[in-house]
Amino acid sequence: MPGLRMTLGGGAMLLAVLLPTAAWSAGSVYKWTDAQGMVHYDDQSRLQQRLTRASIARAPVAAEPSATVPAELVAEVRRRCVDLRERAASMRSAGQLYGRDPAGNRYPLSARQAALALAEAESEQARYCHPDAPRRLYSEALARERQQALEAERQTADKLAGLPVATTPR
Numbered sequence: 001m002p003g004l005r006m007t008l009g010g011g012a013m014l015l016a017v018l019l020p021t022a023a024w025s026a027g028s029v030y031k032w033t034d035a036q037g038m039v040h041y042d043d044q045s046r047l048q049q050r051l052t053r054a055s056i057a058r059a060p061v062a063a064e065p066s067a068t069v070p071a072e073l074v075a076e077v078r079r080r081c082v083d084l085r086e087r088a089a090s091m092r093s094a095g096q097l098y099g100r101d102p103a104g105n106r107y108p109l110s111a112r113q114a115a116l117a118l119a120e121a122e123s124e125q126a127r128y129c130h131p132d133a134p135r136r137l138y139s140e141a142l143a144r145e146r147q148q149a150l151e152a153e154r155q156t157a158d159k160l161a162g163l164p165v166a167t168t169p170r
Contacts, residue, residue, distance in 0.1 A: 068135070069134045069135055073137065073138055074134045077128055077134045077137060080128045081125070084121065087121050087125075091114075091117065091118045091121055092118065097109045097114040097117060099117075
């Protein structure tokens with residue numbers, strides 16, 4: 001029986017060496033369903049198609065950045081840019097800047113307050129007068145809408161699950 005023990009021991013050793021190699025060479029298996037509902041298994045993902053010149057050429061690309069942004073928004077951003085440029089220019093040329101208190105009374109701004117007001121106006125001007133401003137602002141608005149929709153879905157799910165609904169301050 002010593003020969004049998006050697007064979008079993010050698011076989012176990014061989015399996016210990018070959019199994020990890022077989023698992024490593026097997027790679028990943030992807031499961032996908034075709035248009036008819038048939039389930040398929042494959043070693044290549046259907047989601048990760050190779051990029052080729054032909055596939056890139058077929059991809060739709062906007063002719064210009066404003067092509068995907070509503071025309072009304074582009075016009076509004078341009079109007080706002082002009083207004084902000086005029087506002088910043090008038091603030092720079094003014095001898096004294098004034099503010100309003102909660103009651104509506106006018107008061108002179110200190111030098112520091114005037115500098116902060118001008119910096120804020122210039123920052124808004126830079127935001128709205130940037131060549132890519134319509135696309136950026138449109139992307140920000142879409143992101144806010146998606147975030148609000150996700151929050152509404154979360155609150156609905158929490159209500160259905162009987163969890164307390166937390167409200168966020170606005």
